[in-house]
Amino acid sequence: MSGARRLAAIMFTDMVGFTTASQRDEARALDRLREHQELLRPVILEHHGRLVKSTGDGFLVEFESALNATRCAVEIQRRIRERNNTQAGPPIQLRIGIHLGDVERRGEDIFGDAVNIAARVEPLAEPGGVCVSDAVYGQIRNKISEPLEKLPATEMKGVTTPIEIYRLALPWATASIPSTDRPSNRLAILPFANFSPDPHDEYFADGLTEELIAVLAQIPGIQVIARTSVFQYKSTSKPVSQIGSELGVASLLEGSVRKSGNRIRITVQLIEVDSQAHAWAHSYDRELADVFAVQGEVAQEVAAALRLKFGELGRKRIESNRAVSTESYLAYLRGRAAFSHSYSMSSLELAHAEFQKAVGEDAGNARAYAGLADTEHLVGLWYDPKGYAERNRRAKEWALRAIEIEPEGAEGHSSLGLLHYDHCEWADAEREAKLALALNPSYAQTRVWYSMMLQELGRSSEALEQMKLARETDPQSVATSVLLHVLLIFLRLMDAAKAELEHLKVLAPLSRVLHERAAWYDLATGDFEGAIREAEQAELIPADERDNRNLTVLRASVYALAGRREAARTLLDEQLERLSDDVQVLPMLGLAYGLIGDLDECFRCLHKTIDLHGAMAVQFLRLDPWCAPIRADPRYREILGRMRLQDT
Numbered sequence: 001m002s003g004a005r006r007l008a009a010i011m012f013t014d015m016v017g018f019t020t021a022s023q024r025d026e027a028r029a030l031d032r033l034r035e036h037q038e039l040l041r042p043v044i045l046e047h048h049g050r051l052v053k054s055t056g057d058g059f060l061v062e063f064e065s066a067l068n069a070t071r072c073a074v075e076i077q078r079r080i081r082e083r084n085n086t087q088a089g090p091p092i093q094l095r096i097g098i099h100l101g102d103v104e105r106r107g108e109d110i111f112g113d114a115v116n117i118a119a120r121v122e123p124l125a126e127p128g129g130v131c132v133s134d135a136v137y138g139q140i141r142n143k144i145s146e147p148l149e150k151l152p153a154t155e156m157k158g159v160t161t162p163i164e165i166y167r168l169a170l171p172w173a174t175a176s177i178p179s180t181d182r183p184s185n186r187l188a189i190l191p192f193a194n195f196s197p198d199p200h201d202e203y204f205a206d207g208l209t210e211e212l213i214a215v216l217a218q219i220p221g222i223q224v225i226a227r228t229s230v231f232q233y234k235s236t237s238k239p240v241s242q243i244g245s246e247l248g249v250a251s252l253l254e255g256s257v258r259k260s261g262n263r264i265r266i267t268v269q270l271i272e273v274d275s276q277a278h279a280w281a282h283s284y285d286r287e288l289a290d291v292f293a294v295q296g297e298v299a300q301e302v303a304a305a306l307r308l309k310f311g312e313l314g315r316k317r318i319e320s321n322r323a324v325s326t327e328s329y330l331a332y333l334r335g336r337a338a339f340s341h342s343y344s345m346s347s348l349e350l351a352h353a354e355f356q357k358a359v360g361e362d363a364g365n366a367r368a369y370a371g372l373a374d375t376e377h378l379v380g381l382w383y384d385p386k387g388y389a390e391r392n393r394r395a396k397e398w399a400l401r402a403i404e405i406e407p408e409g410a411e412g413h414s415s416l417g418l419l420h421y422d423h424c425e426w427a428d429a430e431r432e433a434k435l436a437l438a439l440n441p442s443y444a445q446t447r448v449w450y451s452m453m454l455q456e457l458g459r460s461s462e463a464l465e466q467m468k469l470a471r472e473t474d475p476q477s478v479a480t481s482v483l484l485h486v487l488l489i490f491l492r493l494m495d496a497a498k499a500e501l502e503h504l505k506v507l508a509p510l511s512r513v514l515h516e517r518a519a520w521y522d523l524a525t526g527d528f529e530g531a532i533r534e535a536e537q538a539e540l541i542p543a544d545e546r547d548n549r550n551l552t553v554l555r556a557s558v559y560a561l562a563g564r565r566e567a568a569r570t571l572l573d574e575q576l577e578r579l580s581d582d583v584q585v586l587p588m589l590g591l592a593y594g595l596i597g598d599l600d601e602c603f604r605c606l607h608k609t610i611d612l613h614g615a616m617a618v619q620f621l622r623l624d625p626w627c628a629p630i631r632a633d634p635r636y637r638e639i640l641g642r643m644r645l646q647d648t
Contacts, residue, residue: 008103008110009069009136010118011049011061013040013076016093016127017510018057028540033057036092039083040076047072052110058094058122062110066100066132066139070168073098073130074146077170081128084509091509097122100135117163124151124165124237127509134164146170149239167239186249187306188225189213191234192266193256205257206231206340207333208266208291212253214410215299217442221308225249226444227340229476244273247475251279253302262288268298270305280305289326328362331355335371345383348375366406373399373415377422385583385612395419410440417446421453424615424644429453444474448483455619456645460491463619478508485517489524490623497521512541512551519558528562553588560595561626568596576601583613591620594630603635610642618643 015036018029037054044051044061047068052060063069073096084091099121101114117133125131132140137148147169189212194205210227217224225247233243240252255268269281280301284294324332335354338347352375358368373395380391396419402412417432433450436443447470454463467484474480481504488497501521508514515538522531535555552575559568572592590605609616618639621627630636637647 005102005104005112007100008114009063009066009098009100010103010110010114011059011063011069011073011096011098012055012118012122013058013061014055014095014122015057016095032092035083036080036094039079039092043072043076043079047075052108060110060115062103066098066136067143069098070130070132070136070140070144074144074168074170077128077130091505093127093509095122095125095127096130097125097132098130098136099133100139121163121165125167126238126242129170130168132166132168134166137164137166144168149241151237151239167242169242183223183248184250185221185306185308186223186225186247187216187251187253187302188230188243188247188249189216190243190252190254191231192254193235195256195258195265197260201257201259203334203337204259204330206337208257208295210333210336211295212298213442214440215295216253216302217440219299219303219308222303222306223473224442226442226474226477228444228480229474231340232476240271240273240276248472249273251306259288264288264291264294266291266294266298270302291326291329324365325362328358328365328368331358331361332365332368332371335368339371339375343378343382345379348379348383351375352379364405366402366409367411369398369402369405370409370411370415373402373412373419377415377419381422382584385581388613392419392422408439410436410443410446413439414443414446418449421449422615426453426457426644442473444470444477444480447473448480451487452483452617452619455487455490455623456617456643458622458646460487460623463487464491476507478504478511478513481507482513482517486520487619487623489520490620492524492625494521494525497524510541512538515541516551516554519554523558523561528558531558532562532564553585553592557588557592557595560592565596568592569598572596581612583609583616586612587616587618587620591627591630595626597629599630599633599635602630603633603639606639607642610639615643618645 015033018033037059040059041051044059047063048065049061049063049069049072052062054060061069061072063072076094076096080092080094084093097118097120099114099118101112101117103110103112103114121131121133131151132148141148148166149169151165151167189209192205192209194202196202196204209230213224213227213230216222229247236243238246244250244252250273252271252273253268254271255266258265263285264287265283265285267281267283270279271277272279282298282301284297286294331354335351335358338354339351352372355368355371355375358365359372376391376395376398380388380395384391396416399412399416399419402409403416406412413432413436417429417436420426420429420432430450430453433446433453436446437450440446447466451463451466451470454460454466464487467480467487470480471477471484481500485497485500485504488494488500498521501517504514504517515534519531519534519538522528522534532555535551535558539551539555552571556568556571556575559565559571572589575589586605586609590602590609593599593605594602606616621630621636621639640647
């Protein structure tokens with residue numbers, strides 16, 4: 001028996017990441033689910049909503065008014081934000097979608113297209129956000145204070161009639177963005193969509209994106225956002241205005257690639273963020289071998305649209321591309337895709353094999369040699385300590401070969417500089433870093449390691465400047481944010497460190513590294529109990545074996561600084577034998593022993609690191625105020641001497 005039909009506003013909520021969290025720690029995830037349900041129920045009642053049913057990790061709610069539904073959604077997100085800002089542990093995040101339409105009530109449940117459409121609107125909201133359909137928009141647009149931003153057209157499964165979707169620009173969401181300044185010379189190239197028949201051609205679309213980033217970064221007067229940040233927007237439904245604000249750019253370049261056999265179709269458009277107008281757009285139908293020419297044409301057109309002059313370095317990069325065979329170029333792109341995917345042993349091995357194939361196809365592929373240098377170095381550093389010296393020797397040969405073939409290639413100079421840094425060849429490392437950055441100012445990963453090296457040299461103000469520049473170029477990189485936070489804590493710039501921690505909460509709200517950084521911030525501000533809680537929370541989040549080793553040493557360091565030295569020593573002694581040959585953990589193990597006052601064991605760990613590796617990171621010894629007792633010991637100068645460093 002069918003029930004009565006009526007017009008209703010339908011709201012769906014969904015708890016972000018619940019399934020993954022429950023697989024990691026079911027009891028803890030269920031506690032957060034119950035907390036979220038207890039928080040939502042009274043808000044729904046306050047806004048005259050009827051809770052139809054629970055959907056597992058969300059709710060289906062019915063309202064008589066679209067305005068009431070929208071105000072309820074905003075209030076829910078506001079209260080959850082307050083909860084996240086005042087309570088320790090992983091934050092709760094919800095997506096909320098609202099649609100207005102005809103529904104049929106059967107018992108306590110409701111049915112109809114309006115329910116189905118509302119369910120499709122909800123996933124389009126970002127975590128912590130609210131999206132509404134055009135039907136809701138028509139009812140609320142002049143009645144709420146929050147701006148409404150139209151999203152790009154999106155196909156919704158099972159919905160045949162096109163529906164426009166709007167995002168509520170919640171005030172705290174925009175406030176959490178680190179910078180809303182959008183200098184006219186800042187550009188982001190979003191990951192190109194892969195429209196090829198073969199989904200395995202995804203690497204080609206990604207590779208084209210990376211190549212355009214590298215080419216356009218060499219136009220004088222423009223700052224191009226690094227790969228790490230832009231690839232987070234792959235397949236995103238976020239509006240242009242939000243992406244522009246999050247990246248701090250004035251313009252976005254987006255496009256698509258279709259590769260079929262030896263033919264390619266590339267469509268590109270340049271969008272002005274503020275007006276969302278298309279400054280320029282073009283399509284290219286070419287042979288695959290002409291992809292290099294297309295890169296050059298796109299770069300020229302973008303430069304002209306931005307009223308900039310395409311530089312000599314950009315032309316040289318395009319010319320070096322053209323000199324490489326198509327087969328070698330494609331193998332190089334596959335190698336970079338594997339290398340960028342993760343630094344696991346399997347990914348590095350796959351990348352190495354593709355780079356080998358690239359130079360086998362064409363011995364003049366300079367960037368493939370740089371890729372070989374990078375993969376060989378990382379495998380030796382992280383996975384093959386016994387073969388480290390031989391791997392580094394080969395890596396250096398490949399980096400030099402890359403520079404010989406392409407002196408204007410930033411990749412080769414960066415690879416060689418990092419190898420010099422690893423061998424405490426400071427002047428040579430700095431020379432190569434400066435060359436790489438002159439050739440590609442947007443090379444964020446070079447700025448990061450250059451900043452870390454400057455810290456080791458005792459040049460902290462220069463190090464901070466380089467890390468800030470890396471952060472500007474790569475604003476969505478968790479690793480860059482973490483390393484900047486580390487440096488700010490070392491320098492006791494606590495207001496800036498707090499701001500960076502807030503930025504990290506936006507980037508990685510449910511991560512182990514967020515708790516780790518929060519622990520160090522609490523220590524620096526004297527909140528020892530808070531630091532202990534954060535360190536213990538970090539260990540509850542699953543991590544790989546290498547991270548788990550670091551976390552144990554972190555907790556021991558926190559215990560030591562909080563005055564619980566016996567507990568710290570117990571943890572360290574339990575780990576000492578197991579970690580005694582791990583060059584990645586030994587320096588931090590030495591630091592932890594230093595913090596409990598055992599300087600003999602501290603310097604034994606530091607000397608052993610140099611014995612095994614030949615170098616190590618000592619910026620914490622240089623800069624961290626807690627390391628003052630270590631610096632006061634004469635053995636500290638021995639460590640510096642072995643690393644060819646001067647005391648400052």
